[in-house]
Amino acid sequence: MDTLIAALFTGTSRGAIYALVAMGLVLVWRGAGIVNFAQMGQAMFSTYIASTLIMNGYSYWLAFFVAIAAGALLGVFLDLVVMRPLSNKKQTELLSSQSMRSAVPVIASLGILGVLQALAGVIWAAEERGFQAPFAQEGYTIAGRVMPFTSFDLFVVTVVAITLILTVIFFKKTGVGLAMRASALDQEVAKLSGIRTNGVRALSWAISGAASSLAGLLLTPTSNLSPYTLDLALIIGFTAAVVGGLDSLPGSVIGGFILGFVISFVNYYMTPEDIYLAILAVLIFVLVVRPRGILGGKDTRRV
C-alpha cells in the first residue's frame, strides 16, 4: 500500500514534467511539421547556463528565468538558421519524394542535438552538475508517514499546471494563438488570410524552447545534469506525445501523466533498467492499437 501511494506521488510530479516535454514536441510538430529531436539538447544547454549562474553566486530565481529566456531564444535561432532554410529549399530531385521530405528535418534535428551536446562538452567539459532548488527536500508527512512528495514536487506540479493553463488560454483567447492554430491547420490558407506564417513558426519554436527548458530546470534537482541525461526525457516525452496524439496539446498532457505513472510504477515494482523496455512496450502498444494517439486527429499524413 505504501509503495502504491509512493508510486502515485512520484508519478504525478514526474508526469507533470513529461507533459511539459511532450507539449514542447507537439507545439513544434503543429507549428512547423517537425518532430524536434534536438529539443532536450536545447533544454540541456539552457539548464547548463542556469547551473553556471547558480555556481557563480546568482540567485536560483534569476537563473531560472534566464534559462527559460535562453531556451526561447535558442529555439528561435535554430528555426531561423537551420529549419527555415531547410523548408524553403527548392524542390530538388532528392527532396521531391514525400518520404525524404519528412526524413530530412529529423536528420537536421539530430545534427543539432549532436552539435549542442558537443558544445556543452567544449564549454562545460561535460561535467556532471546538479543544483538544489530553494525548497525543503523532506517529503510531506501525511497521517504519520513521510510521503515521497516534497515541497519541490508541489512546486513542480504547480508551475506545470500554471504553464499549461496559460498555454491553453493563449491558444484559445488571443489573436496570436488563433493565428497559430490556423497555420497548424493549413499553412497555405493561413498565409492567404494575412497571417505571417514564418513569424508563427518562430513563435512555436520559442514557446517550445521555453517549455522544454522549464522541464530541464525541473528535472535537474532530482537527477544530475550532463550533456546526455536529458536524452531519456526526450524519449519519454516523444512517447507521451505519441500516446496522447502528436497533434493534440491536451493529448500531450494526458500522455505525459500516463508515462509518468508507468515509469514510476516500473521504478517501484521492477528494476530501473526496465524503464526503457517499458517505454518501448507502451510506444509499440499505442502505435499498433491506436496509431494517432488518444486525442489525435484522424490522419496526419498529407497525401
Add this chain to the structure above:
Amino acid sequence: MSSSRPKSIVRKSSIRTALFGLLIFLAARSFEPYNQGQLAVTLILFIGILSIVILTGISGQISLGQGALMAVGGYSTALMIINLEMSLWIAVPLAIVSGGLAGLILGTVAARLSGPYLAGTTLVVALAIPSIANRFGSVFKGDEGLQVDVGYPPEWFVNTFGDPSYEMWQFYVALPFALISLFFASNLLLSRSGRVWRSIRDHEIASALTGVKVSRQKVFVFTISAAFAGLAGALYGLRGSVGPSTYPTSLSLMLLTGAILGGIRSIAGAFIGSVLVVFLPDWIDYAVHSFELSEQVSNYLPALVGGILLILTVVINPAGVAGGNHLHKHK
C-alpha cells in the same frame, strides 16, 4: 532482351566488387598497422552504412535504431563463439540471419509507420535493446560484456601469405564480408527490387496503384537492411568485446551521419561516409594540433565538426558528397 538483362546486372556488380576489393587491398598493404586497423573499421561501418542506404536512401524509411540491430548481430555471434565454440567464419555469417530476424520483427511494426513516428520508435529501440543485456545479465554478462576477438590467422594462411599484423588480420577478416555485402547491395539496387523500393520512396500511393504490395515490401526492406546491420554488428563486436557500450545510441547516429555526409542514395556514398566517420577525428587532430587546444576542447571537436557537417550537408546539399543521381539511370 529479358534474358540478357539480369546477366548484365550481375556482371556490373562483379566488376564493381572486384575493383573495390583490389583498390582497398592495395591501400591496406601500403598502410601502417594503425591505419590498417582503421581501414578494417571502415569496412565494417561500410556494411552498416549500406544498411542505411538501402533502408533510408532507397526505400525512404528512416531508422535511428541500426545500432540496436548491430547489437543483435554482435551478441548472437559472440554467444555462438563463446558457448558453442563455433569458428567465427560460421558464427559471423549466422549474424546475418539473427539480424534479419530482428529486422523482420521490427519491420512488421515499422511498416505501418512513417517519417517522425518511425524515427522516434527506432530511437526508442536503439535505447531499449542494450538494456536487455543488463536485464538478462546471466546470459549477456551485463555492462561487462562478452569478450571476443578475431583471434589469429590459421597456419595455412600464414604459410601462404606471410604473417600479417593483428590489425591487418582484422582487415582480412572484414574484407570478404564487405565485398559480399557490396556485391549484394549493388545487385539489389540495380534489380527489380531496387526499382520497386525507389517507387515506394518517391510516391507510396502511386506505387501501390501499380500493384506493389507496399507493406510487404517495407517489411522486406527492413529485413534485408537489418541483415546487413547484423553482419556489421558481428564484425564490430569482434574488435574486443560485445557489450552495451559497444553499441550505444551514438553508434546509430554515427552511421546515419556517415550515410548523409557520403550520400544517402549510393553505394559509393556509403563508402565515402564510412571513411569520413572513421578518419575525420584524426584529420581534425592533425589540422588543429598546432593550436594547442585544451583536452576539453579537442575531445569534443570531432563530434562538433561531425554535427556541423551533418547540418550543413542537409541544408546545402542533402544528396551528400557522392550525389545520388547515377543510380537513377535505371529509372
